[in-house]
Amino acid sequence: MAYECLSARGRRKKSGVNGRLYSELxxxxxxDGEAPEEVVSSLLRKIQCRDHEAVPFDVFRYGVLSCFVLLEFVAKADTLYDVLDDGSGIADESVCQAVLDTLEEALGATDFSVPIRYLEAGSKLGPDCLALAMDKALLDRKICSSMNREEFLKRATALFIAKVKPID
Known part of the structure; x- marks a missing residue:
């Protein structure tokens, strides 16, 4: 519906959306989301089109879905950090790394030709798997170091961005 509305703008005879309008959207x-600017820039570099290019519906859909899935991913990663944080604003680095490793494993286990697969991979990260990874990290840790929220979100979203296929 959004594609059709944007395609109908002006007196152009060709239907479709141009790259400038697509990128602005x-x-x-x-x-409008909570994603850090640096993360958004990384995603947009992969999925933007040139201003003069015609954007087919499949590319439009992929880009819009990627943006919305990124926003959901950031919100979930932020909530996950809240669980790891003991209220001091920092969390144990070994536990954070165990969670990030589990997330990377879940993201790597599936072929991501469709952005919705990221959400499906997220559903594989049940409390039982995460609890086991966190317990193991706590038992194996040697030096107590910490990770702040920004670093955790940066590392988690880097895993997401790595799975987004660039638009050619």
């Missing part, structure tokens, strides 16, 4: 979607 993606930026607007991401600005």
């Amino acid at each position: 993606l930026k607007k979607i991401c600005q």
